[in-house]
Amino acid sequence: MTLNAIHWRHHGVGLLLAALQLSMLVATNDQVGIPRDESFYFYAADRAGDWVLGLFDGEVESFSREQVDRGFKYNHEHPVLMKMLFGVSHHVLHDRLELLDSNMLAYRFPTMLLAALAVWLTFLLGRMVAGTAAGVVAGLALTFMPRVFFHAHLACFDAPVTFMWLLVCYTFLRATRSRRWAIASGVAVGLGLATKLNIFFVPFALLGVAALDTWAYKRRTGAWKAPEGERGPLTYYTWVAASMLVLGLGVFLAHWPWLWFDTVPRLKAYYAFHARHEHYPVDYLGTLYFAPPFPVHFPFVFTLFSVPVATLALGAVGFVEVVRRFVRQLRDPSDPDRRGAEAMLLVNALVPPLVIALPFTPIFGGTKHWMPAMPFLSVMAGVAAVRMGRGLWRAAAPARQAALGAGVAVAMLLPAAWATLAYGPHGPAYYNTVAGGPPGAAAMRMPRNFWGYSTIAVLPFLDEAVEKNGLVFWHNATAGSVRAYQRDGLLRKDIRYSGDWTVPSSDWGVYHDQREKLPEETDLWRAYGTDWPVDGYFLDGVQLIGVYHRPAPPALPTIPPGGR
Amino acid sequence: MSRAGFTNPWLLLPLVGLAAGIALAVQRARVPARADWQAAAEALRADLQPGDGVTWTPYWAGEARLVLHDLPAFHLPDPAEADLARYDRVWLMGAFGVDADDLPADQVASVDRRTFGRVTLDRVQVAGEKVYADLRADLEAVRVSRVRGAKTEACDFWDGIGWHCTVRRSPDDTRRCLATPIAQQLRRDPRPGRRLIEPNPWARHCGLDAWINVSRDVRVIGEAPRRCVWYHPRAGETVRLEWPVDAPKAERLVVDYGFTDPVTVARNTPSKVQPATLTARRGDAALGARVIEAAPGWHRWTAPLTGAGPVVLELTTTDHRDAHLCIDATLRGPR
Structure with a gap:
């Protein structure tokens, strides 16, 4: 049995699932706040977008160093594909065509679109490996992951790079028997590198798959190369490798005008920034880590706690099933296509968390850094659904077994769907029932906030309560994010931003619960003379953000006896 | 599904899904409403005496903090390490199964418990040493x-x-500065961007x-x-x-x-x-x-x-x- 073919109707199903994801993302956009980095990317996006639009303006010398620096100097530690898309989307969909009212949504739309396309690709991969029913379960499993759902909103790079990772793997899988797809895989690597650095690891992961597949071919045929007139894995993988090297690097260098000048020093700076990345402190199982080595189990335990239980259970069973099939294929290599696909699934489900698990990897701290594994886990959930159908309805026809298995799996995913809508806008605070939900995670001292995003939950209160021209200390939320809320009418325009580290200069203050930031909450208590917030946002009773208010202008201090 | 299906190991998978759904519902059912905390706070307010302290547990159940204004409240990050010697009685609002039973036994003379929705209110008569x-x-x-x-x-x-x-200014000037609303202590940054700054770090603390x-x-x-x-x-x-x-x-x-x-x-x-x-x-x-x-x-x-x-x-x-x-x-x- 070879991999299942993809026909137009399958694209239709995949795109329906993608449309479901996209509509959910768009509908919940104004519930998802702006983390620090996203506010920087809004700013960078406008510059990158202006540069792109300048290409169509005859009076702008877009390729001059001055224009390139203007467009790309800011935030040059990340490549610019997504920033260009965010900026163009904002300019075209919001400013020019006025199709979208919300500035935030206009910046974020490219991410949402790619996140939806990731669901489509996940469906296709599931379909190829285990049939349409598996594909549907895979697509839904990915859609109903609260943390993925959260990141799929943001004008950041994590959801896009998850799509790109998947795209590289999908094109790779197709390229194992097609020269045209080899070209596509090279372009996909280039687009991935143009999205975020993570893609650097994919070719190495796929090299392992290629080596295994080629070795299995040699074991089966006794030769590395195919007979004259035929093409074996070595030929196809050579094309893929050449394409990834040439087209991948070519697309990467071509997309980033910043690298067109002072190429070597700027490439070095790009590399150095990520090689010596600062560590973000993370509270993990009761220990606040400031520097590596981080516990090797971190990404695995975190996945165990933060992926819905049904998806985990199906994914785990699917993983075992895929391993079993892969081993069987190694012993009896009757279907080389399937062996490559299964190896690819296994490798890509493991490599993203393994990279984070390495003891020398800088501490980044969030599940988003191994999010590219999630589509593969979802495909395994789909595999498990079909296998479960076969196990439960042994006498039924295969198609009916798959459909019934998928039906049960979809029913199992209903709590995940509910959790995605209920917790998704606060995805970084979502924990599954293994962890005991957000309260259980708080009791274990797991982190629950993410760099200022949760501000959005208290904007209605602040809008109502803050006096005219009131000074607010926004803690982790940046001036850019506050301005973005104001531009979209989510916050009154007269409310002011007091600045970073300016608790004493404010009358209102917010505190985003992040363990390493606790001293900043006590700064508020000290400055305002009260430890008790006047409002906040609480997920299952656990504080994500508190709002503090200086009770009144301080009275003239009385002079104690002996004082002056 | 055949009768034999009931012993089919593949049934475990949907059962895990079902169990997870039930666990989620149970978990949600333990979450106190804000009104529960408010009711507990109102109840203790009516019976508050000098020498009483008020706190809540678990510490991360931050919604309780909203009801502590004007109460002699204190932080209790870990009930097992509580130091209650400052108080004669402690009112402990608890949730998620944490309550006065988690306090050190040698500091608890007696506990009187009431329940407000999903919040317990324990009036703890403190034992052990006392702060004088x-x-x-x-x-x-x-x-x-x-x-x-x-x-x-x-x-x-x-x-x-x-x-x-x-004291960099005269004591009277300093006192007047300390009593001046924050917005009046600051001057506007003339550059675009509407940032507010103080002239120098000393001014932020009125010369202190x-x-x-x-x-x-x-x-x-x-x-x-x-x-x-x-x-x-x-x-x-x-x-x-x-x-x-x-x-x-x-x-x-x-x-x-x-x-x-x-x-x-x-x-x-x-x-x-x-x-x-x-x-x-x-x-x-x-x-x-x-x-x-x-x-x-x-x-x-x-x-x-x-x-x-x-x-x-x-x-x-x-x-x-x-x-x-x-x-x-x-x-x-x-x-």
Whole structure:
């Protein structure tokens, strides 16, 4: 049995699932706040977008160093594909065509679109490996992951790079028997590198798959190369490798005008920034880590706690099933296509968390850094659904077994769907029932906030309560994010931003619960003379953000006896 | 599905899904509503007496904090490490299965429990030792001075929360500044971007030194907020506190202390904190001395209380870089 073919109707199903994801993302956009980095990317996006639009303006010398620096100097530690898309989307969909009212949504739309396309690709991969029913379960499993759902909103790079990772793997899988797809895989690597650095690891992961597949071919045929007139894995993988090297690097260098000048020093700076990345402190199982080595189990335990239980259970069973099939294929290599696909699934489900698990990897701290594994886990959930159908309805026809298995799996995913809508806008605070939900995670001292995003939950209160021209200390939320809320009418325009580290200069203050930031909450208590917030946002009773208010202008201090 | 299907191991998978769904529902059912906390707070307010303390548990159930305004509330990060000696009775609002049963048994004489929705309200009669004098509470009455050789400088400007040695403006001007609304203390940055700035760091504190003072404070030490007295040492000087006490039943001096976490916990740069020495005496009686190591954590020093008159605490160091020390000194005895 070879991999299942993809026909137009399958694209239709995949795109329906993608449309479901996209509509959910768009509908919940104004519930998802702006983390620090996203506010920087809004700013960078406008510059990158202006540069792109300048290409169509005859009076702008877009390729001059001055224009390139203007467009790309800011935030040059990340490549610019997504920033260009965010900026163009904002300019075209919001400013020019006025199709979208919300500035935030206009910046974020490219991410949402790619996140939806990731669901489509996940469906296709599931379909190829285990049939349409598996594909549907895979697509839904990915859609109903609260943390993925959260990141799929943001004008950041994590959801896009998850799509790109998947795209590289999908094109790779197709390229194992097609020269045209080899070209596509090279372009996909280039687009991935143009999205975020993570893609650097994919070719190495796929090299392992290629080596295994080629070795299995040699074991089966006794030769590395195919007979004259035929093409074996070595030929196809050579094309893929050449394409990834040439087209991948070519697309990467071509997309980033910043690298067109002072190429070597700027490439070095790009590399150095990520090689010596600062560590973000993370509270993990009761220990606040400031520097590596981080516990090797971190990404695995975190996945165990933060992926819905049904998806985990199906994914785990699917993983075992895929391993079993892969081993069987190694012993009896009757279907080389399937062996490559299964190896690819296994490798890509493991490599993203393994990279984070390495003891020398800088501490980044969030599940988003191994999010590219999630589509593969979802495909395994789909595999498990079909296998479960076969196990439960042994006498039924295969198609009916798959459909019934998928039906049960979809029913199992209903709590995940509910959790995605209920917790998704606060995805970084979502924990599954293994962890005991957000309260259980708080009791274990797991982190629950993410760099200022949760501000959005208290904007209605602040809008109502803050006096005219009131000074607010926004803690982790940046001036850019506050301005973005104001531009979209989510916050009154007269409310002011007091600045970073300016608790004493404010009358209102917010505190985003992040363990390493606790001293900043006590700064508020000290400055305002009260430890008790006047409002906040609480997920299952656990504080994500508190709002503090200086009770009144301080009275003239009385002079104690002996004082002056 | 055949009858044999009921023993089919593949049934486990949907059962796991079902169990997860039920667990989710059970989990949600344990979450208190804000009204539950409010009802508990209202109930205890009606029965509050002098000497009572109010707190909540678990610490991360932050919604409880909204109802603590105007109550003698205190933080309880870990019930097992509670120190209730300041109070005669403690009102403990609990949720998620945490309540007075999690307090140290030797500090609990009796518990009277009521329930408000998903919140329990425990009235705890406190047992064990009692605090008879509290440096933080008594701070207005404390005399603070800096001694360098034969020269003694009185730190006698009270800003409402602590004593300051250095006052850059006249005391009256400083007091007026402290009572001025924040927005009026700031000037606008002329550059675009609407940022507000102060002319210089001194202006932010109305000419008072933000570091060199002895003030009521709350600092994160040993990974938890600690209510304490900010007590910053100075190299080459002795920072002296003269604490008048009237506590005939007190038998021992208890000092909880620590340098703040941001200066002691190794982050990207090594800590610069150096040890300091704290000595205590009362009249002619030396109560003892303690070297405060430059290490993270909230530590306790206990000394028998002898002598008569004010308790004098003196702090010295050889290097005061990042010496963000905070102490909580009490005199304790049997209840």
